[in-house]
Amino acid sequence: MSIPEVGESAPTFTLPGMIVRDGVRTxxxxxxxxxxxxxxxxxxxxxxxxxVCTAQLCSYQAELDEFDDLGAVVWGVSPQALDSHETFARGSSLTFPLLSDTSGSVIRDYGVRAPGIGLRRSVFVIGPDGVVRWRHVGLVGLRFPKAETIRAQIELLVS
Known part of the structure; x- marks a missing residue:
């Protein structure tokens, strides 16, 4: 599948995920x-x-209250299983949901599958209307958009 363009409906999905809050996995x-x-x-x-993933998700964790104040939720998506996510969340003090796409179906639907490396490090901001409003798709996966950049895009949606 191709990467959804800004202005297109975001591919819908349901994935298993987990969150660790106050030491409890749900x-x-x-x-x-x-x-x-x-x-x-x-x-x-x-x-x-x-x-790099730890640096990326920890930077989003640091801005989580700001995202929340703007009415936005953050979901991390990767192909690892929930137990791996739990270890990662606990080790990095992440308190937002980490979703498990072990089949790779959502990764394919968003066009971010990359041969050899699994997936391209990518961020999509999906508006309240279910439409892709901003995206960043990495080529190699070493760079990621800063939390401030994402927050600025969310602010455009609520202003």
Missing amino acids: DDEYDLSSEIGRTVVLAFYPGDATA
Whole structure:
């Protein structure tokens, strides 16, 4: 599949995910269509507890209150299983949902699959209307958009 363009409807999906809050892991199903009315930041990342992924997701964690104040939720998506996500979340003090796309179906639907490396580090800002409003798709996966850049895009949606 091709990468959804800005202005196109975001591919909907339901994935298993988990969140660690106050030391407790909670598993749930995360359904993008149930978030209509809220802005969703989808952060696709190649692997739990790798150096660049840790830096990326920790930077988003540091801005989580800012995103929340703007009515936006952040979901991390990678191909690892929930137990791997739990170890990563605990080790990096992440308190937003990490979703498990072990089949790679959502990674394919968003066009961010990359031969050899699994997936391209990518961020999509999906507006409250379910439409892609901003995106950043990495070529090699070493660079990621800063939290401030994403926040500025969310601010454009709520102003």
